[in-house]
Amino acid sequence: MEHLIHTEEITKIYNPRKPDEMRALEGVSIQINRGEVVALKGPSGSGKTTLLSLIGCMGRPTSGRIVVEGRDVAKLPERFLTAIRRSTFGFIFQQFNLLRDVSVIDNVLLPLYPVDIDVPAMQQRADRLLDTLGIGAKRHLKVKQLSGGEQQRVAIARALINKPTVIIADEPTAHLDRQLATDLLAILEQLNREGKTIVIATHDPLVHEHPFITKTIGMRNGRIEGVVQR
Amino acid sequence: MILHPGILALITGTAVVFVMLLYASAAGIRVLARWDFESSSEEQLSLERQTYLIASIIKYALGFELLSGLLFLYTVDDLHKVFVGAMCATGSLNANPIGWYALYAKIIIFFAASLWIMLNSLDQKAINFPLVKPKYVALLMLTVLVGLDLFFQLGYFLGLEPEVITSCCGSLFSDNDGSVAGELAGLPPGQTMLIFYGTLALFLTVALLCRKHETGILRYLLTLLSGAALFVSLAAMVSFISLYFYELPSHHCPFDVLQKNYHFIGYPLYISLFGGVLFGLLPGIAQPLKQIESLKEVIRKSEQQWVTLSIIFMLCFLAIASWPILFGNLSLLRTT
């Protein structure tokens, strides 16, 4: 079966040949299949975030191959990388990374600005997403006026606006209380049922012990420690 | 030197652009030396980022050179009052003949910079930057051209002396003058009209064919015809088109149409001509690049746009040039 995403012996070295050289990943090979929910587990500094960013086409590995939906993306020029990232992936960041002085709806629409799609269609999509997530009424408020849980939903809406195949979440529960964390996982579970592939980097046991996780990849010091398939 | 605001603006602007291009060239040389697409090193990444900067600088440089070409013409025209015997730009340029070289330099830079932008845009759409080396070599040449432009402009403006009595278009473009300009002015209108309309008709036909068929030969032909169209049209301007605008059988000057009393019609006229020629040149020049696999599809798509634009511009040019011939008061072709 053709994997949705797979990596072959990828290495990532930051600041090579300099005093602050850091080897974030060493010979990492993983496979992610369509419809899976993959948890990357490991302590901070294990390379989870770097691996996520490489899979999500945010950067290039120092060596090795990354294949996304059949395309080798390791050597693509930035413009093509961005195009793939935009169409395939939706990101949920640890710190939400929303623009606080911008309205909810504008934050959600941001990924679509450089895309050639007309404004009414854009608005419709955004409205539907916000309504589904229960924050439709707050669409014109500035993000800083929202609660933590509401901001989380805005971040999710933004991640979904491009109709991505894969959702990538980096420590999504790190700044959430129990209740909000549970809510988040429920939303992700729903998205998975709708067919989205999910990759989560986390060291929160609430996440990687959740039943909807189909594969757990353990990492330490930039290497894969073990893969547990459920 | 004449401390005319327009001159200061031109020199300052050209100098700024030249310095920017020197910077871009330095970056370009580094790219040329260290470029290795296969490498994933930090350096390669940094070089790729540099290409964005270089492209930005050149786009601004081209934008400036385009406008400065028009500003140059207008300033030179505006200066004519200062010279005895000058009634238009021709007189000002004749007052210090280096001025003509500055004008030619600007025209060449217009085409050269536009070609570079075309190369760059193709290169960026391809997946493996196939044109990096030729692009940055071309950049070095472009920088030299702009340096020449600055040199000629400085030489021209610094060497202008108002007391010099210069000759005007009346004598430069008169039938009696043995120069090229004089020869052009002396050509019989009927024949030149035939050549002019014939060339442009051929050009448009080939352009339309290029839209329908993929053959390389057509594209090379279009490029050749574009070049021909430029020279034929400029000759036609001197030979008969300008006469119809001035409604005077002896007034051959191609610059007077840029003046206020002719409603500045010269600007749309020349802009549409150069626009049409530029886009007509592109398909043939890009044709050999189709051999590069990653560029094939990219070129095919862009070609269509170029040919369409070329046709539109040329039609505008034809319309503007023909208007006074068809509807004006002058009649050069008498039926005997």
Place this chain on the structure above:
Amino acid sequence: MRRHIKILEYALSSLVRRKYKNLAILLVYTFTIMLLASILFLTHALKQEASFLLLDAPDLVVQKMAAGRHDLIPVQYARAVEKIRGVKKASPRHWGYYYDALTRSNYTVLGIDTGMPGLHLVEGSLPSDKGQCAIGTGVAAVRSVGVGDELIIVDSHNTGTAYEITGTFSAQSNLLTYDLVVLTRGELMRFFGLPADRATDIAVEVHNEREVPTIAAKIRQVLPDTRPITKNEIIRTYDAVFNWRSGMMLVIFSSALIAFCILAWDKATGISAEEKREIGILKAIGWDTSDILELKFWEGAALSLTSFLLGSIAAYVHVFFFSASLLAPVIKGWSVLFPEFRLTPSIDFYQITVMGFLTVVPYIASTIVPSWKAAITDPESVMRT
């Protein structure tokens, strides 16, 4: 196309979100443009004014030269000139300068019928008798006199002579008549001690303007000790002087421009942590480097355009409603009694283009590199907090 509009929209909203930082640049930019624009508008308006005035001036003025200096011209030269083919009329003119020690100002003293334009704009009447005069508003102001009062000036025999003021010239003709004192021709000749057969110069009218250089050449042939000055030469001289003055001012104010560019560079490079974060987010969610470059371009363009418009309008108001009070002394310079006059508003597209080149081009140049540095922000930076 849609893409460009959307990015433009974002650029505008982003400018508004950081209004204080951008306001600083806007103000300095606007002020710089206002200064530059004022110079250009003023010189252009003065040039227009001068050429308008010269419309009525004679096609040719013939002066006699002696030992390289301007001398009084024999009146019969006028007849010799009239005989030249193409000449419509040649009239001797009588006029001169008068230095008033009392007010330390120069007046122009004119004889009636001397063919100066604008003389008809008198309120009251022109002098009809040798004891009368008409004066310009400048003279009236500096001497605090008006119609019905007396003007006392000292003649060539060092005798104070009193003239009854019969008329003053209207303010509209100020540029021509400001420092004028008009006497009857005979009285003027007596006042300056001019011999009866001499005049100051000869004004020549021709039938065909295009023949002026030919006629000037002929005059020089027929009367070798004269210097014919054509109207065109005067226009050219004015043009050159104004160009020179405005050019000088521009060079001086270029220092202001350079300071501004340094400011622009500094502001653009000193991109705040907040802005860096924002660009990182944009790149992470799907904007690429050329999108960010375009964003920066639109930001710069919006700032430039706004400053340009505001600066131009401010300059327009400054020059045409406040008579360029900040700049006028330098541009007008040489004359002591300079008239208060409202310049006729006139600008043209060329000036605006020149302004654009002088201001916008350096601004863009100083912000290209900082914009690019911001645009290449690594999207990964957003992941690593």
